[in-house]
Amino acid sequence: MTDANTDVIQGTLDMLILKTLSLEPMHGFGIARRVEQVSRGVFKVNPGSLLTALQRLERAGWLDAEWRQTENSRRAKFYTLTRAGRKQLEEETADWTRRASAIARLLKAEG
């Protein structure tokens, strides 16, 4: 028996982060918990990868970051989607949908 694969599909982490942040600003753990909850545990995010990805997206200009208080009065770094980030999310979503449906068609044809 092996554990079910919970790695995020290569190249989709950015999209998942952008999507999660499109609802509201969040801190790192908040994003991780949300991805896990919404995907019903299919995807588990590793903090090393997640925080690195956040830095990358911030430098790409898709996210802005700001230190704020959490609800339990802990200082945390909150990320907000920028206008450029929203556009990027739209592009990535469209691209992903196109690819996913193509793969789905292929798999169906195979079956």
Next chain:
Amino acid sequence: MSLWRQLTYGLRSLANRAKHDRDVAEEVEQYFEEAEAAWRSRGLSAKDATRAARLEAGSVTVAKERVNAYGWENTARNFFGDLRFAGRQLLKHKAFTATATLTLALGIGANAAIFTVIESILLAPLPYKNADKLAVLDTHWTNSGHTTARVTGPDAVDVRNQARSIEAMSLYSSGNLGVQLRDHSVYTVVTFVDANFARVFSLQPIAGRLLTDADAHHAALVSEQFARDNFANAQAALGQMLQVENEPVEIVGVLPESFDFPAQTRVWEAYPLRPASEERTAFNYKAVARLRSSTTFQAAQTELIGISRRLESAYPEANRNKQILPQPLHQALIGNTRPTLLFLWAAVGLILLIACVNVTHLQLVRSMERERELAIRRALGSSSRQVMQPVILESLLVSLIGGAAGVLLAFPAVRVLVEMAPKDLPRTNEIHLNGWVLGFTLALSVLTALASSVLPALKAAKVDPAETLKQDASRGMTRQGATMLRDGLVVAEVAATFVLALGAALLLHTMMALSDRDMGYQTRQLLVVDADAPAHSDQDAQRAVQQFNGIFAQLAAMPGIKHVAGIMGLPTSAYGSNGYYTVTGAGPVDVNHSPHADFSVASPGYFQAMGIPIKRGRDFSQQDTGESPFVAVISESLAKQSFGNADPLGKQVQCGLDSDKWMTVVGVVGDVRQESPAENPGPTLYMPMTQHPYYGNQIHIVLRTEVKPLTLMNAVQETIARMNPLIAMRFTTMDAMVNTSIATERFRAALISSFAGVGLLLAMLGVYGTMAYTVAQRTFEIGVRMAFGAERGAILSTVLAHAAKLACYGIAVGLVLSLLLARLVTSMLAAALAPGWRATHVDPMVALRSA
């Protein structure tokens, strides 16, 4: 936007690393706290919550490391970290650093110096306007392939009138002459130019005006330096009078210091546009031209070949097979220095190669010392790139320091080179270090770093931690490959040094053979005065000769002087004459097969002063005058050439020097080498000054001294100036003149020898390094052997035998390389000297169509 963020965020984190680290740490810790809090809220105890969070998300430290590693600034930081590390390593291994830096400084310095010379002479454009359109005109004979850098007056005028590809063209001729000023006289290069000269070079005077055709024989331009030396400044020179070849000329303009054509000219005297010589067989002029900006050399050459062909049909006798061809001025100026310079470049290239091999070798030794360190790094998970980077950086650092030291070395080296350079090396005043040289040196340093670090870096990358950690060099357990590699490098080094040394030996041998040659006269203790007395008419010349005879008597009476005489046609000097002669009893004169000889005009006592032995008959005497029967003295070769075994005394000789009077041979003297030690002794015809006064006013006075010749210079100068202040004088010694005549050979030999010396030094360092390292590595093994009773001598001989074997391989490889290179050099020289090669560059169809 995002690029901007990349840059600013990266710089911010570089600038305030502590804050960046704190932020990352806080963010990671907050993440884990939240994760633990989430587990606690599901009911776990504090301890279990921590464990669960760790289990799920891994270690806090690893996460921090990962996040911290993000960003370009980390690569930069690693780079600087490695650079600092390399610097520290270099400081720690002072012996290695010093040896490697010195080696590279020598190699790179020599290259920078030679490249400076090459850049200034071969590559840099000439410092004239439209330099790429400037040409000289040569005369080329298609049947013999012979080319001369001169043209005849009428041919040049025809080309000037007809060639549409030529914008402006000037005829000129120059010589080293005495120029008389109001109260003194100087020796300098005077060039006679027509009014087009300034147009060809687009000259602008810094004072006064340029020359017009109406100025011919009346006006001259002088160089800024000439004006400064003789009249305080350029303005003061204007309107001053000069005497050139006894013609009074007025200075009407001053040319800037930077203009130096023909080389060393200080006075440009106006000559008419219509050349005085109207013979199509008298090559009395040189020609320089500027092509139209719209044409190419190819087109100009094609046009000039067409014009030459028309001249050939118009003057079938004089112009048979004759072509007037343009040659780029730059090419004409650098002439045959190109092969010499490229040869030198190849030699310094070899030195750099040896230096690279040395540094590679030093690096290898270093990397073997570090093998365990590298193995541990690899075992801890460094990538091969991460292992190679410090090795390459170390190399780069050493090379850059070496390069900087090399440039510092190159400054004095270039100065020495210019000092040593033969006088005929063109453009020496333009030689200086510049941006190109610095760029070249930088590129060279980087290249050297790469070349010398390739092997060590690859080795570092290939280090197998498991294997290496098992080995222990101090116990004599090493792999075989390492030794092979080092041995190969030593062989390469010895081979390269051998090539250099062999080249140096050959050149030195030539040099020594030349310096030891018997010139046919005694060169030691001989002071030589270049003396030019103004004379315009035959009467002037006769008076000058009389005066010189008086001067000889005065000088001979001075203490320290044994003999004094005058001569036109001193061996190795710039003046001299030669031509055909005829003798009685030799049958009808055949112009094509007349015997040829050097002509010299001498005063009585010349042979004694020079130490030329009188073999038969007598010297000239005071009784040989313009009124007495004409006499001549001949050299042994001439006697043999024209009279065979018959007694030459009393025979009649005639030559076309200045009169067609028959001369009676009164003496036979030994042969001399006229031009340089490289030449064979040949026939010479000596005539007395009193009978040929026209050649007696511009002479060399030779003084055989009992003391160091130059110590008498001031006394001699005063004595001559007292007799006639208008005589221009220049002093030298016969030894110096002979030396100058082989300056190019000496220059080459001296440079190559010093290169070979440097190469040898480097190779010795290299071989020593390898041997020392090998012995150090084998200390354990040697100790074991000795413990079992091996003789000291036996061990010594193993080590020496190994070194000797490597040296033998190196010499064998070097020998083969030398043979290959010798063929290359010979063919290169042959190609450079082959005269009519330009003719082969013409498309015959293009040439025919344009005719």
